[in-house]
Amino acid sequence: MPTDSARRLAALTERLPARVRTGYWTRVVPVLAVLAVVTHIPSFMRPVWSPDEGYLATQARMLADGGVLYDTVVDRKPPLLPWLYEACFALFGSTSLWPLRTLAIVAHLATAVLLASIARGRWGNRAGAAAGALYLLVSIGLSPEDTQAATFEVFMLPAMVAAFRYAERRRWLAAGIAVALCSLTKQTGGAVLLPVLWMLLQDTRRRGVAWRPALFKIGFGFALPIALVAVILTKPKGFLFWVVTGSGDYASLGGAWLQMTGRALGNSAILLAAGLGFLAPLGRRLWLKYRSRPLLPPPAATGRRWPIISFAADPAEAHEERGSTTDLWVWLLSSVIAVSTGFHFFGHYYLQLMPVLVLLGVGAVSTSAIRWRPVLVYSTVAATAFWGLAMFWPGQKLTHTTEVATTVAEQTTPKDTVLVWGMHPELYWLADRRPASRYLTAGFLTNFSGGKDGQQVGEQYSVSDAWQTFDQELAKGLPEVVVDDSGRAPYQPVLIPRMESLLETRYEVVGVNADTVIYRLKR
Secondary structure, three states: OOOHHHHHHHHHHHHOOHHHHHOHHHHHHHHHHHHHHHHOHHHHHOOOOOHHHHHHHHHHHHHHOOOOEOOOEOOOOOOHHHHHHHHHHHHHOOOOOHHHHHHHHHHHHHHHHHHHHHHHHHHOHHHHHHHHHHHHHHOOOOOHHHHOOOOHHHHHHHHHHHHHHHHHOOOHHHHHHHHHHHHOOOHHHHHHHHHHHHHHHHHHHHHOOOOHHHHHHHHHHHHHHHHHHHHHHOOHHHHHHHHHHOOOOOOOOOOOHHHHHHHHHHHHHHHHHHOHHHHHHHHHHHHHHHHOOOOOOOOHHHOOOOOOOOOOOOHHHOOOOOOOOHHHHHHHHHHHHHHHOOOOOOHHHHHHHHHHHHHHHHHHHHOOOOOHHHHHHHHHHHHHHHHHHHHOOOOHHHHHHHHHHHHHHHHOOOOOEEEEEOOOOHHHHHHOOEEOOOOOOOHHHHOOOOOOOOOOOOHHHOOOOHHHHHHHHHHOOOOOEEEEOOOOOOOOHHHOHHHHHHHHHHEEEEEEEOOEEEEEEOO
């Protein structure tokens, strides 16, 4: 016998409109939600996945303790994600990142739903559902440290896809606002402005309407949120320097070209393997178009035009494509430029390529005789492999970092400050100790970053006035513990005279863990 609550729930469901009870999104969104959760369950298996998470967590604690963003708390990134971390810590405490991991799943789900909406409008219901599912499957198709972490690219993607969707619907003001939100999460997200402007140009050509009002709406929507953040919510000078002008050396061409090229090719190959199910049909479609190009020039002298040419490989494909995909290719071009900016080619950068690649692949399958089953089967098998890789990802690095953090906590009290001379700011968060400096990595003081060799690393390549600020911070009180986590990197203390002098004169070694040396202030 059904209970009273079950009967009331059934009666309430019956009163809902039929289109809500059995509509397209009512059926698709729950499935995508389950898939988003399942694919990202491994994200909850570790306290921290990447240095970016550790940096954001440490930033959030500093902000909660009264720090000022782009003044006493600095980073080369826009402010939205540090603020989100701070808000989550205020609500749920700062000892775990599970709230951020949960919000990351929500961000993936929002991206999938937006992609489903775009694909459905272009190629039908089945294509829409496939686009959402394929995105969620490929969203874990890189190193787990890049796909399971709650970092900038994950939270940037919903606004990026929304900007494209709004532009597609000619909602130019909303598109401009979405581009701004994307840029305020990560600077390279602003690259989606290129396809937005392209769609504006094509729309004005097709409809023969004035482009200036729409361009004004885009510009106003883009400028207003950025002006609000830069002028009112942060310090304008600090925002301009840290978000816009202060990353020139970091994004310079100098560096280990062989290492950067290998990283670029390696991550591209991994993404290709993860998305081969829908990228293979896309490649096939491009090959067929290439083979079907006319060998003779068009008869311009007679004023005639070539008839519509089918790029189909069989009669089932012999029809005109439903809608142009030029805007998608412009989007892909802008994303490639964004991923290449700075020439670092980190794996998490490649998340920006996934939405548009999914749409191009879905379009290729939808407009051909290729069946959906092999595409979805391969993508599911590949996602399962990456899911298993994340579940059993080696933990030696995390174990080492945790052991060092434990030693730091034992050597200090909660009132003491700590300085980590390295590129792993998660040590501050894991040890639950306050940083002695606003510069949470040695990169700000030496210009070191992934892919850099020793040619442009040193005191003279630091962020402008960074050493003067650093000296002022230490003059207020030396850190109780210094963790030298540089190993054999080109910024190790023996190569940085100021750090070498500081450690030799004021500190003594109290612990060594692998290639990490822990110093404590001399009594």
